[in-house]
Amino acid sequence: MFFKIDRNYFIEEINKCNRIIDYKSLSPNLTGILVEVTAEKISLISTNSNFSIKTSTNNFENGLEIKEAGTMLIRGKYFLEILRRMDDEIINISKVETNLITLSGEKSEFTLNILDHLDYPLIAFREKGTVVELDSSELKKALNQTIISVNEWNQKIVLSGLNFSVDNDIFYVTGTDGFRVSRKQITLNYPLEEKFEANIPFKGVHEIIKILSEKGLCKLVLQDNYLSVLINETIFQVNLLEGQFPNVNSVFPTDFNSTIYVENKKFVKLISRADIPSEENLSTVVNLILQGESIFIKSNIQLVGSFEEEFKEFELRGLDEQNIYFNSRYLLESLKTFETKTIEINFIDAKKPIVISSSEDLSLSQIILPMSSN
């Protein structure tokens, strides 16, 4: 095995693979990155118990010049550290013995031990199945806006990740922990005939967010119990969560008694003042009282003190009386997912969930269950 490649490009690719490696793995080979060099291309593969990644580069792209095919299993962490300390634009990698490679630039030369690639598991990457094509940045935004409602450690396994589903030409991303629901809709370019339903584990969602770029398209491919995300020459494949995701449509209230329209930034600042940090860094219970032309926000934290503020910069539709208690963090996290100038908070009464939305962007809804006043 012998090839040349652009150093900065190689750092990026190894970094993608290195990020998912579980260095606490009991099998030392799983802490390696498999490098497969054929006459046409080089592929890097890494895996952990939940997901796998494969990223490829064709010969003559990104400075790649393949002189001799072969396979090696490198220690990604050290490789990255070393590559970052080198100066050269192009580096040479060559296998000198079964378990030894040289990594060299113009003047410096590293001789590095490698792992045994024969012990590496064979990973099947699925590129065919039910396909949904999406704008990368739109999907990235949707994941960031909905992951807030997911509790990674939820005892109900199916809730410990995000749900992807398609209804005709609408792609839904939904997250819930039982106390709140985040839902985002993305309109597809064409309706999908097949059923598409996948539950992506929390950590997988965060990895997908990292590999999604700001522009271009990505493909989601569903097959068996796997979802593959294809972006250019990179495939990220995740094992899905098992179970039936609850039908959250049924919890979405539609008839409201009061709707307040506020400038989101101001409201976020107001609620963050009420969210007084406590000794144990717990979230605060915030009391929102709508009374005529004022909203009073009150909170109280044992040992630290209390807060009160009168807020008048809002418009109201419907009933001008509400008295409702919230978890301050849930409210803050929901508000912060909106990039719109104004938002709407819809109330029924003190015991029914509130819905946060914005007429400037109908694709996103956040639902929060109120707390009991005691």
Added chain:
Amino acid sequence: MFFKIDRNYFIEEINKCNRIIDYKSLSPNLTGILVEVTAEKISLISTNSNFSIKTSTNNFENGLEIKEAGTMLIRGKYFLEILRRMDDEIINISKVETNLITLSGEKSEFTLNILDHLDYPLIAFREKGTVVELDSSELKKALNQTIISVNEWNQKIVLSGLNFSVDNDIFYVTGTDGFRVSRKQITLNYPLEEKFEANIPFKGVHEIIKILSEKGLCKLVLQDNYLSVLINETIFQVNLLEGQFPNVNSVFPTDFNSTIYVENKKFVKLISRADIPSEENLSTVVNLILQGESIFIKSNIQLVGSFEEEFKEFELRGLDEQNIYFNSRYLLESLKTFETKTIEINFIDAKKPIVISSSEDLSLSQIILPMSSN
């Protein structure tokens, strides 16, 4: 007690005091910040077992308007969090009960519990004694350049901090852990008649670095077993380390067999390549071989691999043969303290300390003991 003050300014001052508080202290009162308001000024005081800080503001400066004098002991951490979440330019603070204050802006009002100031220790801040006046940024730089050789956990207590001493009109800052020495000289505006010798504990040095500003002067005041650093209206007072600091002048070699002149940035990059990270993140032994017109840098790390590079971009004075082993981290840390373009590395032989200096800045010297080749 009742006063108004500029919110951003108050955040800065509370932050200075909050930083040194030991929140693990068994005495809850020591986790507070003492606020003393007189007719003329407001002072904030905090302390831990090793150092204390007092920062004052005169009435009518920084938005301060004193309406009523008094004393309170506030929980700095919460105070900071709350102040940061407020919008107001000017805030009002007023004591309403023995253990309760209100903190208010135009619309929002916080009612906060405070601690009992009668239980707070009386701290004597020493502003008189043997005085040295220095440029703040020059002292800051000197501390950063010398602290690298200090081991906070050195069993020899006097070595667990930096030594300040004055000889005629030269102010010396010296640090050593027994394996290396860092020494910086600052020329005073006038010779000092009195003896000045102080050993500042590691953590105290880091606090001094933080409070020193980029411009202006600072005063160091030595009295009894305390050093006070005075910067504008802030006094930072530290308990000194006891013991006799070793006379490092005796270890400074003066006659060298070989001196190499190199561009510092290039040499730092070279040595950082040799400093291959190991599984336990230990430092590497680097072998420097000077042979005619080349320097060979070699290193070797168990399990990971080895490194070799030939380096020719240097000038030499003296003997063109040396073969010497170093701790890579010690060498790297020393090199990085130089802000000059070129540096000089002076050798005697494989067993004698090397001295790193620069003819562009004669105020700084770094000494490193070589390692044995086995």
